[in-house]
Amino acid sequence: MAALPGELKYIQYEHSLESVYLPAIRALISKDLSEPYSIYVYRYFLYQWGHLCYMALNPSDSSLVGVIICKLEAHASHSPPTMRGYIAMLAVSATYRGHGVATALVKKAIDAMTHRNADEVVLETEETNIPAMRLYERLGFLRSKKLHRYYLNGNSAYRLVLLLKQIDPDAATDLSLDEVDTGPS
Amino acid sequence: MISSAGIVATDVTRRFASATATLPPGALIKDGYFTLFESVGALEIMDPKMDSGCLAPGESLDEDYDVTRPLLPSEVLGIIDQLLCLEMAWHLGYPLSQTLFTNVYIEAMLNPYPTTIQEADFIRPRSGEPKAPRDPMFSVLRAYCLGLLKACWYVNERIKFEHFYEEEDFVTNTYRRSLLDDIDRDEIRDEIMAARTLVHNIRHEISDDMAQALGFRLELRTAFLRAIELSELRSNPDSLSLPWVQMKALWDPIYKSRHLGTPVPEAFSTKIQRKLASTMPPRPIVQLSFEETYGHFKKLFNDGIDVLKVLSYSDSQSLLNFVLAFQAQKPQPLVYIRTLLQNFLFKDMIILGHLSIRHVIDDDLAIVVMPHSTLLDKSHDSVELPHDPRFAIAHQMELFRQRAAQSYLDIFRALCQNRCRVRRTFCHSIQDWETVQMDAEEIDQLLQIQLDEKPMAYKTSPMTSSDGTGASDPPAYSLPLSSWAYLYKLKLMEWIVQLGFELETYHPDELAGMYWYLSYLAKTRAQHVERIKAFTMQRLNEVRVGTNGGVRNDNRSGGFLTPQAEAQFTRSLSYLRATILDAAVTWELADALSYLYTVLQREGLVAPPPRPYSTDELRYDIRMKPFAPIGLPELPAYESFVRAATQPESGTAELLEYAARAVVGARKGLEVLSKLSEKEAFAVGGYKRWSDGVKRCMRTGIDAGISIERVRAAFAARAKAGGGEGGKGKLALKVEVPKPEKAYHEWWIVPKVEVIDVEK
Ligand SMILES: CC(C)(COP(=O)(O)OP(=O)(O)OC[C@H]1O[C@@H](n2cnc3c(N)ncnc32)[C@H](O)[C@@H]1OP(=O)(O)O)[C@@H](O)C(=O)NCCC(=O)NCCS
Numbered sequence: 001m002a003a004l005p006g007e008l009k010y011i012q013y014e015h016s017l018e019s020v021y022l023p024a025i026r027a028l029i030s031k032d033l034s035e036p037y038s039i040y041v042y043r044y045f046l047y048q049w050g051h052l053c054y055m056a057l058n059p060s061d062s063s064l065v066g067v068i069i070c071k072l073e074a075h076a077s078h079s080p081p082t083m084r085g086y087i088a089m090l091a092v093s094a095t096y097r098g099h100g101v102a103t104a105l106v107k108k109a110i111d112a113m114t115h116r117n118a119d120e121v122v123l124e125t126e127e128t129n130i131p132a133m134r135l136y137e138r139l140g141f142l143r144s145k146k147l148h149r150y151y152l153n154g155n156s157a158y159r160l161v162l163l164l165k166q167i168d169p170d171a172a173t174d175l176s177l178d179e180v181d182t183g184p185s
Numbered sequence: 186m187i188s189s190a191g192i193v194a195t196d197v198t199r200r201f202a203s204a205t206a207t208l209p210p211g212a213l214i215k216d217g218y219f220t221l222f223e224s225v226g227a228l229e230i231m232d233p234k235m236d237s238g239c240l241a242p243g244e245s246l247d248e249d250y251d252v253t254r255p256l257l258p259s260e261v262l263g264i265i266d267q268l269l270c271l272e273m274a275w276h277l278g279y280p281l282s283q284t285l286f287t288n289v290y291i292e293a294m295l296n297p298y299p300t301t302i303q304e305a306d307f308i309r310p311r312s313g314e315p316k317a318p319r320d321p322m323f324s325v326l327r328a329y330c331l332g333l334l335k336a337c338w339y340v341n342e343r344i345k346f347e348h349f350y351e352e353e354d355f356v357t358n359t360y361r362r363s364l365l366d367d368i369d370r371d372e373i374r375d376e377i378m379a380a381r382t383l384v385h386n387i388r389h390e391i392s393d394d395m396a397q398a399l400g401f402r403l404e405l406r407t408a409f410l411r412a413i414e415l416s417e418l419r420s421n422p423d424s425l426s427l428p429w430v431q432m433k434a435l436w437d438p439i440y441k442s443r444h445l446g447t448p449v450p451e452a453f454s455t456k457i458q459r460k461l462a463s464t465m466p467p468r469p470i471v472q473l474s475f476e477e478t479y480g481h482f483k484k485l486f487n488d489g490i491d492v493l494k495v496l497s498y499s500d501s502q503s504l505l506n507f508v509l510a511f512q513a514q515k516p517q518p519l520v521y522i523r524t525l526l527q528n529f530l531f532k533d534m535i536i537l538g539h540l541s542i543r544h545v546i547d548d549d550l551a552i553v554v555m556p557h558s559t560l561l562d563k564s565h566d567s568v569e570l571p572h573d574p575r576f577a578i579a580h581q582m583e584l585f586r587q588r589a590a591q592s593y594l595d596i597f598r599a600l601c602q603n604r605c606r607v608r609r610t611f612c613h614s615i616q617d618w619e620t621v622q623m624d625a626e627e628i629d630q631l632l633q634i635q636l637d638e639k640p641m642a643y644k645t646s647p648m649t650s651s652d653g654t655g656a657s658d659p660p661a662y663s664l665p666l667s668s669w670a671y672l673y674k675l676k677l678m679e680w681i682v683q684l685g686f687e688l689e690t691y692h693p694d695e696l697a698g699m700y701w702y703l704s705y706l707a708k709t710r711a712q713h714v715e716r717i718k719a720f721t722m723q724r725l726n727e728v729r730v731g732t733n734g735g736v737r738n739d740n741r742s743g744g745f746l747t748p749q750a751e752a753q754f755t756r757s758l759s760y761l762r763a764t765i766l767d768a769a770v771t772w773e774l775a776d777a778l779s780y781l782y783t784v785l786q787r788e789g790l791v792a793p794p795p796r797p798y799s800t801d802e803l804r805y806d807i808r809m810k811p812f813a814p815i816g817l818p819e820l821p822a823y824e825s826f827v828r829a830a831t832q833p834e835s836g837t838a839e840l841l842e843y844a845a846r847a848v849v850g851a852r853k854g855l856e857v858l859s860k861l862s863e864k865e866a867f868a869v870g871g872y873k874r875w876s877d878g879v880k881r882c883m884r885t886g887i888d889a890g891i892s893i894e895r896v897r898a899a900f901a902a903r904a905k906a907g908g909g910e911g912g913k914g915k916l917a918l919k920v921e922v923p924k925p926e927k928a929y930h931e932w933w934i935v936p937k938v939e940v941i942d943v944e945k
Contacts, residue, residue: 018211044224047213140799148605
């Protein structure tokens, strides 16, 4: 684990940065995945929610150190629908882990989603990914349910939820705990 | 270009190219229906991890293995053992494409599609040619594969037929390959028999050991097919268990003879996946070791024998307990066994092959709320006079059964799922049971008119009444049907919380609150069962003295207790007592742990994370979301929950005292529970597993007692050193919250408390 190369630069993604950073983003995220995502998955998120993607950059050469990719949309199975943020991907270069980079990225993403009126933020993480679970739980996420053999490698996952606003009691007959679980993490 | 009548094709290549030229790279043009799901399914051409046709330089598309090359006996054994590992990987949930379908012999057998037993061969006879004498080793391998594939077909069909979660539990996809669908199992059995004879005849050439090793493996295939065939009968468990017992007996010799085999890794290839009906690029073969495979099969055979015991029905509650305990095993039985259990339970809507749903529900009603009741009298069915109360009763009861049957059976069905799904399904079921309860109450009210029921002044038991006074409530009706439904709802709510512990859903700093909530639910259940019991006692007395009026012409209200009636009452009261005991043990243990965690949290020994983005109240909302829609029992208000979890009014010494007392109470209750016979415990057929559960709870109690004592001692020591209760400084203790699988019982997470040496 190396010391951080000075004060990292945190910047918001935008489409014009695709040619510069998308290859590095893919490389960083693929490293810890057994199955790669196609470029369409990245574009699906980045093109629509680039403003919810943050990158941590090395101040000396602006190379990518960490990235978070999210989306935020009305969650349909709710009555009334809730604005649900979803953290799709998060990764920090192995050399710079343990310095709060991921924590800083997640905070920026939550702040951005809060700013855009999110009611809640959810994500899934592998049950064996202790660092990720600790990180999210430290910020206030709660495990709402376990998903059996959620990943292709046969591992189970936890759904983590951060509630940002009180649930409308009149909408309580709905169980957001149980809509279909699709999507990468 | 494709052309056909009515379709005019236009070449849009140029227009498309010029349109896309105006877009920057990476722009996404999509309609509103393009979802994440679609984007995940998209492929990138020429990426070897996504493009199934993408070859590395010099790589050939097909496997170049020659299936007609001669095989040594040791190679056949090696291939068979590898197939066993792959078969198990498939049972565990990995797709055929990455398991059995990676074998070149299987591929040659299944492709092209074989429709006759002759075609089901990796060396296909050419039509017209006389059958050439073939290498006996080919016949052995082929017979083994025939038996294997046919068994897979049955397993796959069984699973597809029952409730399971595709990809999550199991992958039923066969990629449009046949699993010998059209080939009769008897023909296959004959081939296996012939191969066994063949092996026997050449035993001197291939050595006795080798002949035996191959023979065992062939025998295993015969037994597997037989086990499947017999399971369709759903009859006497003992006769059905024979082939399972046989497999179990064969399994050790098979394991011990594995060294005779020579692996043939060339006979397995990921390239075959390119020929399957799938867009997935080749993914690696799932390789279990033979040791792992051994363990899983051993469990499969044991569970196969065990699951048959469900077929000997004793009563509805023993059935429920059987399913509960069978599915709670760690590790859980394989999907195939779980679907077999579903099949036994529900096939053709005939429970366990010989009982009507009505029979089981009525049995349950008789045990829980209405022993020897006129409401369950079958003779009422034949009353045809609409004004006769018996006619009305039969009608109302039938309406109730129709309303409740699905919800009732769904409990059993849900319990057959994987543990994560059990919990999630129950989160929905409780809302369903809430409406069952309400509908049942309406029927109860109609029935009480028919029965001319008089309300009873029912005294809440002082121990469980909420205000602790045991005050009399206004006279009430028995409401048996809604009481029954309410009891299930309460049980389901407790199970949801308990599965939360088992699945490690709660953070350590939530445990004090969640154990408190569990205790609250268990107390509510005990109170409810006390109420049921009071009405049952009342009715028993009425029957004894002959005042059990109600329906005229009811031959049951004769004024004396027939032996059958007495037996029914005895059985019900014994159930109610056992349930109250179980609820009491649950709340005492839960109280003990709740108090203990409260203290540990006070002392900073179980610390919450900082959580800058969340509030305690918002987290309470998420945690309790499944329970929020439930009207009875109502979800405690956040403030009362906090008070219960932190106990601001009680001192630490006092809380530890409560915890210690609760443990003593729980252990006493468990002592009594452990002495119940299988009938009294309603664990007929699954008594061993049930009493093992009780034993694990007893060890939990001992464990909890030790932890509490250690905290007490450290607390007392600090008080002595630092002057009184509010002594300063951290307790000299190290606390670890174990993972559920490390606890004696997954539902009881007892913190491990170690004394640390503060001198250092
Ligand atoms: C999970 C992952 C993103 C964490 O990245 P990270 O930058 O190391 O995370 P952080 O530094 O924010 O937190 C890690 C640890 O550093 C500590 N830390 C050190 N300095 C810190 C600071 N200034 N601020 C916050 N935390 C700090 C944290 O307390 C934490 O300690 P812990 O071990 O007690 O949990 C990283 O391990 C990763 O990329 N893994 C592979 C991909 C992955 O799993 N993604 C998540 C999928 S949901």
